[in-house]
Amino acid sequence: TVVYAVETEVFLDQTLLQGLWDRVTCPVLEALELQKSQVKGFQKRVWWIPTGLLSRFPIQAAGYHLEQPPRSVLDTVVSSFASSLRSILRSRSNPAKSLSKPDRLVLVAMETTPGFTPLPFARNEAEEVKRICQSANLAVIELHRKKPVLDALASCKIFHFAGHGCSDPIDPLQSCLLLGDRKEDRLTLANFLGTSALEQPPFL
Numbered sequence: 001t002v003v004y005a006v007e008t009e010v011f012l013d014q015t016l017l018q019g020l021w022d023r024v025t026c027p028v029l030e031a032l033e034l035q036k037s038q039v040k041g042f043q044k045r046v047w048w049i050p051t052g053l054l055s056r057f058p059i060q061a062a063g064y065h066l067e068q069p070p071r072s073v074l075d076t077v078v079s080s081f082a083s084s085l086r087s088i089l090r091s092r093s094n095p096a097k098s099l100s101k102p103d104r105l106v107l108v109a110m111e112t113t114p115g116f117t118p119l120p121f122a123r124n125e126a127e128e129v130k131r132i133c134q135s136a137n138l139a140v141i142e143l144h145r146k147k148p149v150l151d152a153l154a155s156c157k158i159f160h161f162a163g164h165g166c167s168d169p170i171d172p173l174q175s176c177l178l179l180g181d182r183k184e185d186r187l188t189l190a191n192f193l194g195t196s197a198l199e200q201p202p203f204l
Contacts, residue, residue, distance in 0.1 A: 017072075020062035024054070025073050034077055045078045047088055056167075104139040105129070106152045110163030113178050122162040129160050144180040146187045153192075 034044055048059050060079035063072020073079055082088045109126030112118050130140050138158065143149050153159055161177055168174040173190040176182070 014066065017058070017062050018064055020057060020059060021064060021072065025059060025062040026071075029073075029076055045080060046073075047080050047082050049082050049084060049088075103137060104141060104156050105133045105158040105160060106149065106156045107140055107142045108144060108149060108159075108161045108163060108177075108179065109142070110144065110178065110180070113164050113182070116164045116178065119163065125162045126160070133158065146179055146181055146185050146191070149179065149187060150191060 029046075032046070034046065050057070050059055060073055060081075063074065064070060065072055065074075069075070107126055107130060109122045111120065111122040126142075130142075133140055141152055141156070143152060149159075164178040166176050166178060168176075173193070174186075174188050176186040176188040179187050
């Protein structure tokens, strides 16, 4: 399972988010009877498989965030994304392997990426994740360049990324996470697929 956090712009159009809630996410959550999880304080996980143009919209951020209490996907369920139902079935059908990797977290926090909007909370997010993992006796390795990150993925239990990403609609395998050396050597999806880390993937 590949899950990574890319900080969202705080100035998202509220009309867009409300429209996504009304037309896309709320009907799904109601059909699954998951609205009740909001009042119970327990959030279930939903796997979204958006296709076409819908995949470009922030489904996980849909909702009425300015209401009190807010009505939103973020306040109702934990969102994950997959490319197809087949990919979810494949990952669930593989028996879980016992982890023999060192107890460590690889942490990448790109608060500033030249040419992109600063992400002022990326550092705070990273520090909180770091604090939680250290309290669980996980060693923390902070990296910002492609090769060290790829090398570390093969021998860590958790990988946490807070920063910008770019999608490539022509060649999805060239979609990437933007690290410190992105101009010289981008960390692409193809790079992830070509690493031994996928044999026993960390929690990303």
